[in-house]
Amino acid sequence: MITVTNLSKKIGDVQALDNLSFSAHDGHITGLLGPNGAGKTTCLRTVFGLLAADEGHAEIDGIDVAKEPTKAKAQLGLFPDPFGLYERLSPREYISYFAELSGMSKNDAKQATQNVIAQLKLEDIADRRCKGFSQGQRMKTALAQAIVHKPTNIILDEPTRGLDVMSTRLLRDILLSLKAAGHCVLFSSHVMQEVAALCDQVIVMADGKVVATGSPEELCQQTGKDSLEDAFIQLIGTDEGIAA
Amino acid sequence: MKTVIAMVRKELIDAMRDKRSVMAGLYYAIGTPLLMCGMFMVLIGQLSSPEDLNINITNSDNAPDLVRFLNNRGINASTDEGVSVKDVKDIELIISDDYAENMAKAKPAEVTLIADNSNEKLQKSIRRVELQLQAYSSEMGSLRLIARGINPAVVQPVKVIVEDQATPDSKGGFILGIAIFTMIYSVFISGMNLAIDTSAGERERNSLALLLSHPISTRQLVLGKIIAVTCFALLGLLLILLVSKFAYTFVPWQELGFSVNISPDFMGLMLFIGIPLAIMAATLQLFVSFMAKSFKEAQSYLTMVLFVPLALSMAASYNIAPDVLEWLPVSGQQQALMAFIKGREIPMLQLLVSSGATLVLSVALALGLEKLLKSEKVVFGL
Numbered sequence: 001m002i003t004v005t006n007l008s009k010k011i012g013d014v015q016a017l018d019n020l021s022f023s024a025h026d027g028h029i030t031g032l033l034g035p036n037g038a039g040k041t042t043c044l045r046t047v048f049g050l051l052a053a054d055e056g057h058a059e060i061d062g063i064d065v066a067k068e069p070t071k072a073k074a075q076l077g078l079f080p081d082p083f084g085l086y087e088r089l090s091p092r093e094y095i096s097y098f099a100e101l102s103g104m105s106k107n108d109a110k111q112a113t114q115n116v117i118a119q120l121k122l123e124d125i126a127d128r129r130c131k132g133f134s135q136g137q138r139m140k141t142a143l144a145q146a147i148v149h150k151p152t153n154i155i156l157d158e159p160t161r162g163l164d165v166m167s168t169r170l171l172r173d174i175l176l177s178l179k180a181a182g183h184c185v186l187f188s189s190h191v192m193q194e195v196a197a198l199c200d201q202v203i204v205m206a207d208g209k210v211v212a213t214g215s216p217e218e219l220c221q222q223t224g225k226d227s228l229e230d231a232f233i234q235l236i237g238t239d240e241g242i243a244a
Numbered sequence: 245m246k247t248v249i250a251m252v253r254k255e256l257i258d259a260m261r262d263k264r265s266v267m268a269g270l271y272y273a274i275g276t277p278l279l280m281c282g283m284f285m286v287l288i289g290q291l292s293s294p295e296d297l298n299i300n301i302t303n304s305d306n307a308p309d310l311v312r313f314l315n316n317r318g319i320n321a322s323t324d325e326g327v328s329v330k331d332v333k334d335i336e337l338i339i340s341d342d343y344a345e346n347m348a349k350a351k352p353a354e355v356t357l358i359a360d361n362s363n364e365k366l367q368k369s370i371r372r373v374e375l376q377l378q379a380y381s382s383e384m385g386s387l388r389l390i391a392r393g394i395n396p397a398v399v400q401p402v403k404v405i406v407e408d409q410a411t412p413d414s415k416g417g418f419i420l421g422i423a424i425f426t427m428i429y430s431v432f433i434s435g436m437n438l439a440i441d442t443s444a445g446e447r448e449r450n451s452l453a454l455l456l457s458h459p460i461s462t463r464q465l466v467l468g469k470i471i472a473v474t475c476f477a478l479l480g481l482l483l484i485l486l487v488s489k490f491a492y493t494f495v496p497w498q499e500l501g502f503s504v505n506i507s508p509d510f511m512g513l514m515l516f517i518g519i520p521l522a523i524m525a526a527t528l529q530l531f532v533s534f535m536a537k538s539f540k541e542a543q544s545y546l547t548m549v550l551f552v553p554l555a556l557s558m559a560a561s562y563n564i565a566p567d568v569l570e571w572l573p574v575s576g577q578q579q580a581l582m583a584f585i586k587g588r589e590i591p592m593l594q595l596l597v598s599s600g601a602t603l604v605l606s607v608a609l610a611l612g613l614e615k616l617l618k619s620e621k622v623v624f625g626l
Binding site for chain 2: 045048049050051052069070071073074076078080082083084085086087088089093097098100101102103105106129145
């Protein structure tokens with residue numbers, strides 16, 4: 001469970017987050033949908049405590065990130081954008097390294113790495129160095145890193161960017177299975193199809209503000225449009241519409 | 245602690261697989277002692293035996309005795325056997341036509357020395373010829389006085405006695421200083437690439453934010469990186485000691501009257517003294533490269549920063565302002581090591597103070613690093 005309350009953050013002269021509030025629940029997939037520059041990544045970084053909010057706070061399972069960062073981060077898994085792989089390590093070394101950083105003992109980390117490698121069908125590349133991996137292989141390695149320590153909350157930043165159809169499907173299946181296992185999945189995206197196909201709840205963001213919240217169907221109903229794409233344009237584009 | 249160990253292990257595995265990091269350390273540790281050896285051999289050759297000086301002597305037949313005198317002191321005429329033309333210095337000694345006649349009559353016999361005194365390369369040789377000519381002149385004078393029954397001492401009212409207090413060891417101080425300096429500097433060079441790779445490189449690869457999103461404190465992160473870079477620096481030091489031990493046996497030290505013996509005792513002391521130095525080198529390099537935005541930027545900053553230990557160490561071996569330097573990081577340790585290898589007593593208090601200062605500096609830099617990594621600007625390069 002991730003709860004964000006009245007979050008505001010200014011980066012330079014830009015108001016990146018403007019009184020942002022939402023919550024993502026366990027056993028749900030929540031999509032953070034917004035155009036480029038809406039503040040999605042800033043929002044996720046603030047949830048991770050990497051950026052300090054000017055106002056408001058973010059809570060992970062009821063723990064304030066700013067106050068108890070280590071405890072809060074132990075409940076989180078991050079699938080970053082870009083992935084941040086270590087090219088000279090193999091996925092097995094990479095995954096178990098981050099498992100240890102998440103607080104597991106060396107042996108537990110090894111076991112958990114073996115499990116996640118089997119789960120994501122990484123066996124064929126598990127002991128090759130990451131240098132030269134395809135985008136799909138990189139995605140799988142990064143995802144394995146995010147879920148190896150079985151955090152209750154998993155955050156993905158633009159997970160489908162640059163992936164082919166097969167990799168996207170695989171990712172989708174994994175996210176659905178995480179949801180079925182009761183995890184709280186929060187991801188940011190600007191791809192409508194992804195959000196429409198996966199999300200139980202969509203948070204539409206523009207200019208650092210929440211514009212609308214609801215399931216894809218609810219958003220369509222609310223705007224009177226047939227597709228999420230039209231609904232999205234309607235929701236964020238009203239200003240532009242008036243200006244035009 | 246467990247987390248820190250995991251980080252150090254990962255950093256070392258990562259670094260060992262990075263050819264650039266390993267090579268930077270290896271080239272220095274193996275290349276420098278060999279280079280030094282070659283340099284010392286040339287230097288010792290020049291210091292120990294002054295070369296023969298070949299000059300042009302005109303009318304040498306008029307003064308066979310003078311020519312013989314000069315010859316005995318290593319000054320040869322260009323016409324002598326075995327003198328090749330290119331070895332002849334541009335100095336000409338003209339013996340006048342009436343030299344023999346005047347000499348026989350005890351009148352001043354004229355010789356003319358022609359050379360360009362503004363030519364710096366020649367100055368030393370010109371002085372050498374002048375000195376020997378004067379020596380010959382006063383010897384002849386003494387002989388004439390003796391022939392006339394007068395003690396030559398009456399024309400020497402002042403007798404100057406020069407006592408050279410330089411011991412063979414202190415003469416070699418400069419060479420020793422350089423040899424030890426190359427070893428100390430290895431802790432700065434060996435870990436440099438790893439320090440850049442694990443800081444500026446980490447951010448360039450976008451893995452820094454991922455690392456910080458894990459439940460670890462910045463202190464653990466900083467410690468892990470410092471320990472990893474320190475290990476690498478000490479490894480470089482160990483390597484250069486081993487190579488030096490082997491290579492320095494080939495230098496003809498005996499010609500200088502002392503020897504640079506890389507004994508196991510010295511190696512042990514050097515490694516021990518090297519630990520605080522390596523820690524400081526690691527924190528300094530990490531601190532500087534975390535401030536840089538990219539790998540290349542970090543490289544250029546670090547080359548500038550590394551002039552500071554270079555200057556300290558060099559000053560210590562040239563004896564510039566030695567009193568203050570004994571207490572400072574790098575130069576303090578350098579002087580203690582020089583004392584040890586010269587067989588003198590190690591200045592314990594100075595060594596303790598300079599090592600302490602080294603550690604205090606390291607802690608200050610580490611705390612600075614911790615603060616840097618909490619800043620959004622540094623982490624994301626905003």
